[in-house]
Amino acid sequence: MKKRKIFSSVGLVTAAALTLVACGKSSNNSNEGAKSASKFPIETPVKEVKQGGTLKIAEETDTPFTGIFNEELQMSQPDADVASPGSEALFDTDDHYKINDKGPATMKLDRKAKTITMTVKKGVKWSDGHQVNAKDIEFAYEIIANKATKSQRYSSQFNLIKGMKEYHEGKAKTISGIEMPDGENGRVAVFHCTELKPGMYNSGNGYFWEYAAPYHYLKDIPFAKLEASDQVRKKPLYFGPYKVDHIVRGQSVTWVPNKYYWRGKPKLDKIIYQVVNPNSATQAIKSHKFDVARVVNAQWKQVKGTKGVNFIAKIPLAYRYLAFKVGKWDNKQSKNVMNPNAKMGNKSLRQAMAYAMNTDAVYKHYTDGLSFQIPTLIPEQFGDYFDKGNKGYTHNIKKANEILDKAGYKKEGKWRSQPNGKPLTINLLAKSNTSIDGPIVQNYIQQWNKIGLNVKLVGNRLTEFNSFYDKVQHDDPKVDMFLGGWSLSSEPSQQQMYSEGTMSNYSRFVTPENTKLIEEMDSQKAFDHKYRVEKFHEWQKYMNDEAYVVPTYNEYEIDAVNNKVTGYSRKPSEGNKLFYQIGFAK
Incomplete structure (x- = not known):
């Protein structure tokens, strides 16, 4: 997938589960899931394909998809997913995402x-x-x-x-x-x-x-009417292998072969993308309701023994993060503008909150190691662009307290006040998705409470996906920070996410140093690979120090695929023709 941007999942469970995590002493803190996933293949076994059949795919989301069937207007991952049998990019790539001549x-x-x-x-x-x-x-x-x-x-x-x-x-x-x-x-x-x-x-x-x-x-x-039009919402055109047959708004999309498809006749008679709540994913996999379904990592132990499926795994080009709102998008000027008086504008406050988070322990506890903390905003998959010497923010309550003390955030009773003496309440926006999201968010709030910070959920609860998305994009003044996530582009340039002139810089931070580093990593000098690597390393160090956006975790993506299915692959070189080649084995 190219240039997909998403928000991460962040739902309520019991307080009993919380204490375990906060202490980090559960016997559940193993990496067994990760050890298994690291051995799984990236594609199904190659077999001879028969013509025909209906492929059922689970789209796991706890909210209806918005149903924008146009890549230029689409911004959510569920929309991109349910559109994928028809949506084809102009270019194929090799496994390193280099564009080749094999595509449309x-x-x-x-x-x-x-x-x-x-x-x-x-x-x-x-x-x-x-x-x-x-x-x-x-x-x-x-x-x-x-x-x-x-x-x-x-x-x-x-x-x-x-x-x-x-x-x-x-x-x-x-x-x-x-x-x-x-x-x-x-x-x-x-x-x-x-x-x-x-x-x-x-x-x-x-x-x-x-x-x-x-x-x-x-x-x-x-x-102005394009996004709401029937041509985008109900009867979209694509040049990919399948065309839309039927849409049940927000719930399912049925695809049938595009008889004009340029590569040839696709293998299946029909593909059905159907919304299923992530909390029901385990049962859906065990009962073989779908031919392809993503494993919810917190439910791995319940599904790992399922017969009749191949588990396909990949660590995606993606990450989750905590972002601090420090400005607004100016539509007239088409740029981000920082607020010099933003509540979260103090670097010491942001750094202390990053040190207080026990990301590694909490995700190991809930996902058996399938989700894991990452140190910087450049994932390891980007090779030498990733600064492996940068350790990022590790859990350190003592250091967090010291930073706040030094910066003048005085404790008055239970809570700290701002350096100017005014009370400090920090409003966190977090999204609901799976059953572990609630306890994980509550766990983070407990960690911040430990360092004297009064953090509250916006609306006192987790926020539904579409509403979350709307508040973040439109700079809702009630939001001081949010837990989000990216599905990344396959080229590591940071212009499209964190520059002054991109709407997707949702933190809204703009600094001369950030602008300089981002421009240098994409400059004419950067045709020299060594120079470009240096600039990426400098940028990671700078971003970690400033902590406007703090990386939290990435995770294995494991798909449970019917073992009668062949041609299913997560290789970059196969992505553009995936739905052309997928089918049932003879």
């Missing part, structure tokens, strides 16, 4: 001319039979950049395409830097840029978009 389109970079040329292959057609063309590529940029769509995908990264900024600001009716040499109905789009970037050879770099939008199908809908 090819890409060529010309550093001297500062151009990107995308060519759609002949025969790549929308599910209504229309050839995907240059205008479809260009139109996707219009959807992202036109303020009327309210797309969350726009980022200042796109401004290196000439004319993109002017179009976004409403000063131009077209994007001047996107040329269609063979006309709108041709298959070639040439992007004229101010410069090319080192990450552009890889998928997920954030400087260009990797999807197309059906212009002929959507052109008559005003941009």
